[in-house]
Amino acid sequence: MGLSCISMALSDFYASHGHYKTRLALEIRDSKRDVVGAAAAALDLLQNEEVQVIIGPATSMQANFVIYLGDKAHVPIISFSATSPSLSSLQSRYFVRATLNDSAQVPAIRAIVQAFGWRQVLLIYLDNEYGNGVLPYLTDPLQEIDTRISYRSVIHPLATDDQILEELYKLMTMSTREFSFTLDDSVIDSMQGVLGVKPHVPRSKELESFKIRWKRKIQQEYPTNESFELNIFGLWAYDAASGLAMAIEKLGATNFSFQKSNTSRNSTDLDTVGVSQIGPNLLQSLLSTRFKGLSGHFQIxxxxxxSSAFQVVNVIGKGERGVGFWTPENGTVRKLHSTSKANLGTIVWPGELPSVPKGWVLPTNEKKMRIEVPVTKGSGKFVKVTRDPSTNAMEVTGFSIAVFENRYDQ
Structure with missing residues (x-):
């Protein structure tokens, strides 16, 4: 998907900027979604093609060595899909993330937990770099609002259905009922009543046109495969390629050569990687590029x-419904350009419950609490017991009961 979006971005860009003097030429290598494959592909592009910039890698796990090569060769590495916060700790000069860091969603998650007054949450995450990456950034923000992480449930990426069911049963034996997930899209499809956050993509005529053209292109290239769907990473790939084309044009005709390294017989392949003469200027040009892209405002x-706005969505089966937004300026709001702190839209909770979950229930392996209420004559101000004539059920009301129920709900 990323490659199709990049090629369409360059085609669209130069079709509308025919007077530009520079052109980007694509040199394509397949990393096969493998760490070693990504390293080999990047090394080949730098040694044999002397490319001035690399768009990739596809995943955070592939990124470390590719980023090292970019720093060594002074070649910008632009990724539209490597979202792990751990990559920021590398402090690379030439790594540019044309995507959101996973930790950017933490303030929105924190705001939702705070809005509903949940005091305990349980984390469920995949045991990989994607799942583990955001966890360190969740702990402190939740503690700041007096919310405790009561348990961490780790799901192996290759876990069987039986193993997942075993873990879910373990969760049912716990009292906490507010979960925070860091799972991929394939898992989200099976959820009912879940609240989630995702980057907000503003509607535009350009976006709608691109969706139609992209779908037509994919159907022509893969007529028997109907599983391809355009997502936010495709839009970020499109915008990254467009931004790079702008950055190159700002530099104009210049020295696109590599300075070769002095090597000896004992030199390794890494020693033969040259240094781009345009790399530092190209990096600065890219960092200063700003424009309105398909995904929204593009600015590094x-x-x-x-990061800008996140949309709060209510996941219902394979669909989702927007119920509000979160912005750094206004926090959680019903409408994007409003400063009103009105509640979110109507939410369908798990089990199709109409009311907000308390955040905890009695565990399935615990006995229910039985409370005896004394029936006395006199004023029913504190405790009053009546019988419903239609159901024959006992109803207990009064000031003492109201105080107890209030504390119980907390």
């Missing part, structure tokens, strides 16, 4: 895409 800040 601290070498990653500047």
């Amino acid at each position: 800040f601290n070498r990653q895409l500047r």
Whole structure:
């Protein structure tokens, strides 16, 4: 998907900027979604093709060595899909993340937990770099609002259905009922009543046109495969390629050569990697590029895409419904351009419950609490017991009962 979006971005860009003097030429290598494959592909592009920039790698796990090569060769490495916060700790000069860092969603998650007053949460995450990456950034923000992480449930990426069911039963024996997930899209499809956050993509005529053209292109290239769907990473790939084309044009005709390294007989392949003469200037040109892209406002800040708004969605089966937004300026709001702190839209909770979950229930392996209520004559101000004539059930009301129920709900 990323490659199709990149090629369409360059085609669209130069079709509308025919007077530009520079052109980007694509040299394509397949990393086969493998760490070693990504390293080999990047090394080949730098040694044999002397490319001035690399768009990739596809995943965070492939990124470390590719980023090292970019720093060594002074070649910008632009990724539209490596989202792990751990990559920021590398402090690479030439790594540019044209995507959101996973930790950018933490303030929105924190705001939702705070809005509903949940005091305990349980984390469920995949045991890989994607799942583990955001966890360190969740702990402190939740503690700041007096919310405790009561348990961490780790799901292996290759876990069987039986193993997952065993873990889910373990969760049912616990009292906490508010979960925070860091799972991939294939798992989200099976959820009912879940609240989630995702980057907000503003509607535009350009976006709608691109969706139609992209779908037509994919159907022509893969007529028997109907599983391809355009997502936010495809839009970020499109915008990254467009931004790079702008950055190159700002530099104009210049020295696109590599300075070769002095090598000896004992030199390794890494020693033969040259140094781009345009790399530093190209990096600065890219970092200063700003425009309105398909995914929204494109601006690189601290070498990653500047975070803006998140949409709060209610996941219902394979669909989702927007119920509000979160912005750094206004927090959680019903409408995007409003400063009103009105509640989110109507939410369908798990089990199709209409009311907000308390955040905890009695565990399935615990006995229910039985409370005896004394029936006395006199004023029913504190405790009053009546019988419903239609159901014959006992109803207990009064000031003492109201105080107890209030504390119980907390």
